[in-house]
Amino acid sequence: MVSVRTLPDALAAALRARFGDRFQTGAAIRAQHGSTTTWIEPQAPDAVVFPETTTEVAAIVTLCGEAGVPVIPFGAGSSLEGQVNAPFGGVSVDLSRMDRILAVHAEDLDCVVQPGVTRTRLNEHLRDTGLFFPLDPGADASLGGMAATRASGTTAVRYGTMKDMVLSLEAIMADGSIIRTGRRARKSAAGYDLTRLLIGSEGTLGIITELTLRLQGIPEGMAAARCSFPTVADACNAVIATLQAGLPMARIELMDAVTVAAVNRYSGQNLPETPLLLAEFHGSPQGVAEQAKAFGEIVAGFGASGYARTTDHQERARLWKARHDLFWAVLALRPGCKGISTDVCVPISRLADCIAAAQAKAAELGLTAPIAGHVGDGNFHNLILIDPDSAAEKNAAHIYIGWLNELALSMEGTCSGEHGIGQGKAKYLASEAGAALAVMAAVKAALDPKGIMNPGKILPPSNLRPAV
Structure with missing residues (x-):
């Protein structure tokens, strides 16, 4: 559903003056930037801006902060848990034009990129260097989005996840300040690990505008x-x-x-x-x-x-x-149906039991829920096929997803191996994190006191967006 809210006139005027036709409020483009690839209802922003530099992102965040208006970062739009939705309206910051590969240091096995660079494009660029970026989440996701959601994929069993591949970040914080979280050194014991604080934060603490990434040699x-x-x-x-x-x-x-x-x-x-x-x-x-x-x-x-x-x-x-x-292959099993994708991750020793129980529960509920997974990590996915016009099937799918998340937690696993929390998994994070959830909320409040940075994601409803 497209939002019908409007931005404060002064903010809209300031953004239009700064960005010209890169500031958009048309219904179609707003709907595109609130679209989700799964069951979560789309929630469009009130406007979309296309920055091209770090200073432009900082200007957007500063202006929105002064007006108390939410800011939602947008990469390739391939996230699965509603991370790009705008439940409180606000401005979607589309980073796709920040797509430069800034440096490749082949001798050090690292590179510096802007967040809109996709993994496929980076690997095409690296081909003649004998190096590659190994993570493969399936979708041709943007590297900024992969860092924001702590993505991984089929090669994680050997090469790890985005938390292992990012050496440092540049990010815009909620007050518009620009920070760097580290240097290109392969390791550091200097201060808090802000790089990994921002990786997986889904835009709720800051907007990533530059990444320094580890690379690997292409295997012989x-x-x-x-x-x-x-x-x-x-x-x-x-x-x-x-x-x-x-x-x-x-x-x-x-x-x-x-x-x-x-x-x-x-x-x-x-x-x-x-x-x-x-x-x-x-x-x-x-x-x-x-x-x-x-x-x-x-x-x-x-x-x-x-x-x-x-x-x-x-x-x-x-x-x-x-x-x-x-x-797409699974969707074709029931033409006209919608696919609800979910994932969990458990210790390897519990994987067989978890998958067997998941199959049995799907059969009990009468659901078509094929399973595939990165089983070397104990991570698997269900793609649940439902008739979008069937209230009974929708209800069964919601029951199944809740049951599956609680099952994974009971096996000392996690409610999300790689999809992230977003909106869809927020209610399960409380069970998983326990008292640590209050620490997360305290970090969010300290770094984003006005609650403008991608509100409504990660933290459960009671910790969403404070009044401005």
């Missing part, structure tokens, strides 16, 4: 492998054994039988329609061959069949494209 050898299992539990137990054996997996992904069937139809694959593991190995050609061989031997002990591996680039790309197209 790469191989992909796949194998099928009688049950999801067999596949999960094979993953546990693989990790306990110390194999340095680059990726290890699970798809349940329903997901595999969807991928076959959508992507023209011919995979056995039973639970499937996709794996990838990075290293020297000899090391990759040894890893793939050892993986094959391990999974055979858990009933794996159809084990196949390849070093062919096109075949590897075909397999991973099928994995990245999974969202």
Whole structure:
């Protein structure tokens, strides 16, 4: 639903004078910037501004702060928990024009980028240097958005998440000040770790305007492998054994039988329609061959069949494209239905139990909820398919999501492995964080006393936006 509120006249006039046609209030563009890719109802901002420099972002935040108007950062719009929504109206700050790669220090394995640079574009730019940025969340997300939501993806089992890849940040704070959280040194013991405070803060503490990122050398050898299992539990137990054996997996992904069937139809694959593991190995050609061989031997002990591996680039790309197209493939199972994506993460030892319970609960509620996951991290996703006109299906999905989050917490897991909290997971954060939630609220109040920075995200309703 598009907001019908208007900005204070003085603020609108100041932003229009400063940004000209980069200040927009049309209904269509506002709706685009309040759109969500999941079940959360869109909430449009009152205006959208397209800054091109750090000082312009600082000017927007300063002007909005003086007027007590919310500021909502916007990257590629691919977030899944309502992070770009504007529940209190305000100004959406679209950072897509801040898309310069400012420096590549190949000898130091790092680079400096603006927040609107996407991971795909960065890797295209880096190709001739022999380096790459390894995180792959599936969507071609902006790097600023990935840092703001502490994103990860298929390669996190080897390379970590955004908290591991960001050396330092430049950010605009709620008072309009510009700060840098660190230097390019590979480590520092100097003061509070403000870099990691801002990573995952979803724009509620500041707006990221520059990132210094770690890079990795492109592996000399790469191989992909796949194998099928009688049950999801067999596949999960094979993953546990693989990790306990110390194999340095680059990726290890699970798809349940329903997901595999969807991928076959959508992507023209011919995979056995039973639970499937996709794996990838990075290293020297000899090391990759040894890893793939050892993986094959391990999974055979858990009933794996159809084990196949390849070093062919096109075949590897075909397999991973099928994995990245999974969202659309699953949606095609029920044309006209809406997909509700959710994720949880548990200790690896609890993964098989958690997935089995999730499948049983979905069947009990009569839901189609295929599962796929970055199982090397204990992280998995459900894409729940519902008829948007069915109140019963919507209610069942809400029951299921709440139950799944509480199940993960009962297993000493987390309500979000990588989607972030936003609006959709806020009510579960209280259960997970406990007394630490009050500390989070205190940090928010200290850094953003007027509550203008992306209000209504992360903190539960009782800690949302103070009166200005």
